[in-house]
Amino acid sequence: MARIIVVTSGKGGVGKTTTSAAIAMGLAKRGHKTVVIDFDVGLRNLDLIMGCERRVVYDFVNVINGEANLNQALIRDKNCNLLYILPASQTRDKDALNLEGVGRVLEELAKDFKYIVCDSPAGIEKGAHLAMYYADDAFVVTNPEVSSVRDSDRMLGIMASKSRRAELAMEPIKEYLLLTRYDPNRVESGEMLSLDDVQEILSLHLLGVIPESKSVLNASNSGIPVILDEKSDAGQAYADIVARYLGEKRPHRFIENKKGFLRKLFGGK
Amino acid sequence: MSIDPEKMHDIRPVLEIRSSTFFVPVLVLYSNDLAVIEQRLQQRLSQAPDFFRNSPVVFDLHELNNNNDEIDVVRLVELIRNAGLFPIGIRGGNDFQNKRASSLFIPVDATQSSQGIAAETPKAAAPIPKPQPIVKEAVAYNAATLITQPVRSGQRIYVSGDLIILTQVSAGAEIMAEGNIHVYNTLRGRALAGVQGNTDARIFCFDLQAELISIAGDYKTSEDLKETVPKKPVQIYLQNHALIIKELV
Numbered sequence: 001m002a003r004i005i006v007v008t009s010g011k012g013g014v015g016k017t018t019t020s021a022a023i024a025m026g027l028a029k030r031g032h033k034t035v036v037i038d039f040d041v042g043l044r045n046l047d048l049i050m051g052c053e054r055r056v057v058y059d060f061v062n063v064i065n066g067e068a069n070l071n072q073a074l075i076r077d078k079n080c081n082l083l084y085i086l087p088a089s090q091t092r093d094k095d096a097l098n099l100e101g102v103g104r105v106l107e108e109l110a111k112d113f114k115y116i117v118c119d120s121p122a123g124i125e126k127g128a129h130l131a132m133y134y135a136d137d138a139f140v141v142t143n144p145e146v147s148s149v150r151d152s153d154r155m156l157g158i159m160a161s162k163s164r165r166a167e168l169a170m171e172p173i174k175e176y177l178l179l180t181r182y183d184p185n186r187v188e189s190g191e192m193l194s195l196d197d198v199q200e201i202l203s204l205h206l207l208g209v210i211p212e213s214k215s216v217l218n219a220s221n222s223g224i225p226v227i228l229d230e231k232s233d234a235g236q237a238y239a240d241i242v243a244r245y246l247g248e249k250r251p252h253r254f255i256e257n258k259k260g261f262l263r264k265l266f267g268g269k
Numbered sequence: 270m271s272i273d274p275e276k277m278h279d280i281r282p283v284l285e286i287r288s289s290t291f292f293v294p295v296l297v298l299y300s301n302d303l304a305v306i307e308q309r310l311q312q313r314l315s316q317a318p319d320f321f322r323n324s325p326v327v328f329d330l331h332e333l334n335n336n337n338d339e340i341d342v343v344r345l346v347e348l349i350r351n352a353g354l355f356p357i358g359i360r361g362g363n364d365f366q367n368k369r370a371s372s373l374f375i376p377v378d379a380t381q382s383s384q385g386i387a388a389e390t391p392k393a394a395a396p397i398p399k400p401q402p403i404v405k406e407a408v409a410y411n412a413a414t415l416i417t418q419p420v421r422s423g424q425r426i427y428v429s430g431d432l433i434i435l436t437q438v439s440a441g442a443e444i445m446a447e448g449n450i451h452v453y454n455t456l457r458g459r460a461l462a463g464v465q466g467n468t469d470a471r472i473f474c475f476d477l478q479a480e481l482i483s484i485a486g487d488y489k490t491s492e493d494l495k496e497t498v499p500k501k502p503v504q505i506y507l508q509n510h511a512l513i514i515k516e517l518v
Contacts, residue, residue, distance in 0.1 A: 157439075
């Protein structure tokens with residue numbers, strides 16, 4: 001049985017596409033055949049992050065409209081042969097997607113793939129609704145600031161009432177929290193919400209904290225998912241997240257301030 | 270609105286009952302497929318969301334009953350409420366449907382229940398509620414609704430009886446009950462008890478951080494709640510049209 005994961009947030013710019021790329025790569029690297037779908041029709045980004053923008057011929061909308069078949073549109077990743085990308089159309093808008101079409105494509109992908117990662121667009125409108133509608137699991141990407149937390153909360157509410165699982169009164173979507181761009185220094189100085197502050201509002205199962213890191217921007221610019229940068233803190237954080245999602249127990253990292261610890265050790269303030 | 274007889278003033282009149290005419294939209298149903306109704310209703314409402322928000326509505330089952338299409342009134346009412354409308358009357362319903370509606374505090378327009386209805390004549394004003402027979406029956410059905418999933422930002426809950434919530438109510442969520450509201454967790458959203466005018470309704474919560482609290486229309490916003498101590502269980506009730514917030518010991 002394929003598992004459909006939606007990476008969502010409500011708010012834009014919090015790291016959905018970075019997360020989708022990293023998670024999909026992580027799952028594929030661990031031997032699971034995975035496809036990642038860009039639902040952001042009109043603002044296509046995933047192909048850039050995955051470094052396959054030059055190989056896009058057909059896209060998700062073409063498949064839905066029957067202008068191309070899935071095999072023509074799926075792009076095999078150059079770093080991992082178990083990972084495929086289904087890019088969004090850049091010339092269309094979200095209205096080109098429809099519930100039946102998306103359902104049909106997901107059903108066909110489910111025959112062949114173990115994990116289907118849906119990279120949701122920002123907002124709570126049609127694109128985001130379609131991305132989460134068929135999901136089994138939701139990775140809620142949140143930044144440690146109030147508007148992002150509020151938007152995630154709203155998105156969780158929509159998933160609880162407007163997803164397929166909600167409408168058919170099935171077991172609800174499993175919701176996981178991914179706290180991204182976390183900076184313990186700024187949390188300590190009160191500029192940023194702490195993990196506890198966020199959890200007080202969202203109270204979700206925490207899959208992991210991804211620290212604010214230069215390696216994320218570098219990875220995006222070079223078109224290589226950050227999880228492949230095994231030396232970077234963000235890359236390791238995503239690797240932990242994939243492991244935890246697959247059922248491994250790993251202690252949470254990147255929450256405490258290491259420098260602060262040293263400072264405490266030497267008695268400085 | 271009901272008024273406590275003990276607080277009646279001696280000289281000034283406390284109330285009078287006037288007759289009044291209202292124009293209310295009538296929702297005439299031609300299909301008994303709830304999914305289709307919901308979809309079409311959302312479509313129509315989305316064309317003028319501000320006009321229809323919280324609008325009262327009378328639903329008309331005459332066409333359905335002409336064709337012997339059975340419909341679950343309880344689920345229909347829930348559907349209409351979820352769409353953001355307030356069902357205030359049923360007409361053209363059969364005996365069973367009228368009974369179900371009454372149990373949900375929805376008045377029955379008896380004048381229209383048997384004969385044909387001229388489609389949307391402007392004179393077909395909303396039925397003036399005939400409370401007596403309904404209230405008697407309603408009390409017996411005044412059940413509490415239990416919520417165990419978090420109430421997230423943007424979600425709305427409306428119940429005709431009491432509302433019991435075990436989880437947090439997020440900022441931007443709205444919970445409404447015709448009876449009391451109990452929140453055994455943090456209340457950050459808006460909570461409105463006694464929305465049909467029950468001044469005896471109360472709100473209970475474990476941690477009051479609400480954006481707004483209201484009982485029978487009297488309200489306080491978070492601005493007015495600054496002095497209340499967080500993380501203390503409180504109850505809120507109405508006394509002489511003033512909201513009293515009191516810690517529970």
